[in-house]
Amino acid sequence: xxxxxxxxxxxxxxxxxxxxxxxxxxxxxxxxxxxxxxxxxxxxxxxxxxxxxxxxxxxxxxxxxxxxxxxxxxxxxxxxxxxxxxxxxxxxxxxxxx
Amino acid sequence: xxxxxxxxxxxxxxxxxxxxxxxxxxxxxxxxxxxxxxxxxxxxxxxxxxxxxxxxxxxxxxxxxxxxxxxxxxxxxxxxxxxxxxxxxxxxxxxxxxxxxxxxxxxxxxxxxxxxxxxxxxxxxxxxxxxxx
Numbered sequence: 532x533x534x535x536x537x538x539x540x541x542x543x544x545x546x547x548x549x550x551x552x553x554x555x556x557x558x559x560x561x562x563x564x565x566x567x568x569x570x571x572x573x574x575x576x577x578x579x580x581x582x583x584x585x586x587x588x589x590x591x592x593x594x595x596x597x598x599x600x601x602x603x604x605x606x607x608x609x610x611x612x613x614x615x616x617x618x619x620x621x622x623x624x625x626x627x628x629x
Numbered sequence: 630x631x632x633x634x635x636x637x638x639x640x641x642x643x644x645x646x647x648x649x650x651x652x653x654x655x656x657x658x659x660x661x662x663x664x665x666x667x668x669x670x671x672x673x674x675x676x677x678x679x680x681x682x683x684x685x686x687x688x689x690x691x692x693x694x695x696x697x698x699x700x701x702x703x704x705x706x707x708x709x710x711x712x713x714x715x716x717x718x719x720x721x722x723x724x725x726x727x728x729x730x731x732x733x734x735x736x737x738x739x740x741x742x743x744x745x746x747x748x749x750x751x752x753x754x755x756x757x758x759x760x761x762x
Contacts, residue, residue, distance in 0.1 A: 584671045585734035595725045613715045621721030
């Protein structure tokens with residue numbers, strides 16, 4: 532997994548490339564938590580995300596809760612296969628998906 | 630039938646996934662089915678790694694029967710008696726604030742596989758998933 536961060540004032544875009552699984556999810560979790568201070572809009576760019584398991588969903592859920600308190604979180608660029616996982620798990624309704 | 634026996638630890642996850650995906654690619658499995666199977670394999674193997682032998686480390690066996698029509702994958706461990714199918718499904722309609730963290734992995738497996746069978750036999754948990762390809 533690669534994490535590419537672009538910050539523009541209070542907007543942070545984080546592009547996640549590769550696999551978000553049991554092994555890599557803790558890295559994304561700590562990277563995001565260390566980066567969101569003062570951020571109003573967190574955009575997760577999943578256009579190069581190939582795979583997500585429940586470990587990745589847990590990170591999204593905990594980040595959504597944190598961002599609800601200070602602004603908004605947007606998830607964009609997800610593939611059809613990843614959107615289907617959001618659908619099955621109800622994440623399609625609790626995330627802001629573009 | 631092919632079999633892989635590994636230590637049930639997160640460090641072995643990539644090996645377990647590679648063992649299964651290699652066989653799926655050999656039968657030209659669709660990308661969608663392959664991702665669903667990879668997720669199922671990860672969730673079930675990681676469950677064994679996290680809960681079966683805690684705080685010790687034990688072994689897990691992954692047996693595969695993969696043809697152009699069907700993928701059948703069996704997970705065997707000798708850890709604590711645990712039937713993942715007995716667990717109630719999480720409520721997937723709740724908001725972010727109300728959501729519980731647990732149970733999502735097994736739920737994803739149940740939803741994406743065509744069949745899931747659990748058996749406890751001779752001190753071993755035997756869980757088999759089947760997916761039509």
